[in-house]
Every structure is written in C-alpha cells, then in structure tokens.
Amino acid sequence: MKKTVAAVLLAMTMTVTFAGCGSDGKDKTAESGDAAGNAADAAADTEKSAQDNSEGEGPLSDGVLNVGTNAEFPPFEYVGDDGEPDGFDMALIKAIGEKIGVEVTVENMEFDSLVASIGSKIDVAIAGMTITDERKNMVDFSDEYYEAVQYVIVPADSEIASAADLEGKNIGVQLGTTGDFIVEDIKDATAAQYNKAVDAVNDLRNGRVDAVIIDKNPAKVFGEQFKDEVKLYDGESPEFGFEKEYYAIALPKGDEELAKSVNDALAELKEDGTFDELVSQYIEN
Numbered sequence: 138m139k140k141t142v143a144a145v146l147l148a149m150t151m152t153v154t155f156a157g158c159g160s161d162g163k164d165k166t167a168e169s170g171d172a173a174g175n176a177a178d179a180a181a182d183t184e185k186s187a188q189d190n191s192e193g194e195g196p197l198s199d200g201v202l203n204v205g206t207n208a209e210f211p212p213f214e215y216v217g218d219d220g221e222p223d224g225f226d227m228a229l230i231k232a233i234g235e236k237i238g239v240e241v242t243v244e245n246m247e248f249d250s251l252v253a254s255i256g257s258k259i260d261v262a263i264a265g266m267t268i269t270d271e272r273k274n275m276v277d278f279s280d281e282y283y284e285a286v287q288y289v290i291v292p293a294d295s296e297i298a299s300a301a302d303l304e305g306k307n308i309g310v311q312l313g314t315t316g317d318f319i320v321e322d323i324k325d326a327t328a329a330q331y332n333k334a335v336d337a338v339n340d341l342r343n344g345r346v347d348a349v350i351i352d353k354n355p356a357k358v359f360g361e362q363f364k365d366e367v368k369l370y371d372g373e374s375p376e377f378g379f380e381k382e383y384y385a386i387a388l389p390k391g392d393e394e395l396a397k398s399v400n401d402a403l404a405e406l407k408e409d410g411t412f413d414e415l416v417s418q419y420i421e422n
C-alpha cells in the first residue's frame with residue numbers, strides 16, 4: 138500500500154510514544170496525549186487508504202493482504218518452532234485469505250502500534266483484538282469471531298480474591314490492551330506495562346507485580362505453564378465483574394469492499410466447519 142506523508146508523520150509520533158512508555162505506568166498522561174495525536178493522524182491515513190482502494194490499489198486488487206499481529210498471545214498467536222507467527226488467528230486469517238483469493242503476509246509487531254499502522258504499514262490486524270469504542274474511532278472491525286473476558290493471575294499464595302483487593306496494587310498488563318485499560322479504573326492501582334505478556338507473568342513469579350490482568354485464553358495457557366506458582370480468577374465472576382469482550386479483525390476505516398469480503402469469508406468458514414475445526418485444534422485442545 139501507498140506510504141503517505143501522514144504515515145511518515147505517524148511513524149514519528151509512534152517513536153515518541155514508544156520512548157515515553159515506561160513499565161512503571163507513570164507516563165500514562167503523556168501517552169494518552171500522544172494517542173490522541175496518533176488517532177487523528179491514523180484516521181487521516183486510513184481515510185486516504187480507503188480512497189486508494191477504490192482506485193484499485195488496496196489489498197483486494199494487489200492480491201496481497203498484509204496482516205499485522207503481535208505473536209505474544211497464545212493460543213491466538215505465538216512464534217512457532219519455525220520462528221514464524223502461528224496460532225488460531227494466523228490459521229483463521231490464512232483461511233480467510235484463501236477464501237478471498239489473496240496471499241496473506243504477516244507482520245509481527247507491538248500490540249500497541251497495530252491499530253495506528255492499519256492503512257500504512259499493514260492492511261488489517263488480527264491479534265485477539267477486542268472491539269472497543271475508542272479503537273472504532275480509528276478503524277472498522279469485522280464481525281466478531283470470539284468471546285473473551287479478562288482473567289486475573291496472582292501468585293498461588295496471594296490473598297487477592299476480588300476487584301476490591303486489587304486497589305492500590307501493582308498490576309502487570311500488556312501495554313495498550315483492555316487489561317491495561319481496566320487497571321486505569323482500579324483505585325490507586327499502578328499498571329506495570331509490558332510489551333510482552335509473558336514478561337508480566339515472569340515478573341509476577343518474581344514478586345515484582347501483585348497480579349496480572351490478561352485475556353482468558355492466554356491466562357489459561359500461562360496458568361498451565363506455571364501451575365505450581367500461580368492461580369487464576371475468572372474476571373466474569375461477581376468478585377471481579379469485568380465485562381465480556383469480543384474479538385474481531387481490525388480493518389481500514391471506510392473500506393466497505395474489504396469488510397464485506399472478510400465478513401463473507403468468515404461466515405463461510407463458520408458455515409463449512411473450518412472455524413470450529415480451528416477452535417478445537419488451537420484453543421480447546
């Protein structure tokens with residue numbers, strides 16, 4: 138896809154944003170300021186790319202769908218033995234690409250920069266990404282494909298057992314995720330923001346954070362991996378009361394043709410059983 142001036146500006150803004158990302162959560166205010174700038178730039182940029190599509194330069198006409206992900210989120214995406222991103226989302230987007238008749242290429246990047254990169258560095262993003270109103274200002278979403286909720290991981294001997302117990306605590310999250318946003322609303326809690334969820338979990342095991350808030354399925358994977366050291370709470374339980382979330386593929390704003398192709402392909406994969414096969418292969422195995 139075309140690299141626009143907006144994309145270059147955006148890349149510059151992102152560098153600044155990354156530089157401001159501490160893992161101590163103290164830079165939150167500065168970050169959300171930058172995020173607003175990013176939103177405006179990216180909106181302008183995706184607007185442009187949607188126009189480009191209608192002029193025959195989009196993924197549907199060039200035959201390549203460049204997909205962004207963050208392969209730090211098993212079982213949806215992780216780096217496979219061959220060093221390439223693998224997982225449910227990767228299999229799903231490849232199946233979608235096949236239905237549409239485009240080649241799928243995958244770019245592994247920071248989760249926090251996926252949304253802003255749509256329309257410039259990447260065409261779409263699939264990354265266990267929850268549909269949120271804030272993201273909808275910058276991108277469109279496909280039909281939802283998976284239901285999720287945040288889980289809370291704590292050390293096996295922790296006394297934390299409710300949302301109230303999280304007040305004032307140091308909580309590990311992956312930067313820019315819905316888990317991160319939940320911590321913003323917990324009284325006096327500090328978000329320790331990591332680029333990789335596994336680093337948050339390792340700091341929990343080292344005693345550097347009191348809890349980790351992360352989506353259900355990755356929480357289960359990490360819970361299984363470190364089962365003698367940690368325990369999990371279902372955030373949907375009354376003790377925590379977190380809301381249900383829905384994953385969808387993030388798409389360039391206003392590209393209705395691409396959205397229709399993706400949604401039609403998704404519907405067909407659900408219809409013909411492929412989707413359920415992938416669920417049992419990657420998620421419920």
Ligand code: ARG
Pocket residue numbers: 206207208209210214248264265266267268311313314315316352382
């Ligand atoms: N569902 C959460 C969100 O949308 C977390 C997704 C993280 N995904 C990833 N591939 N790291 O914010």
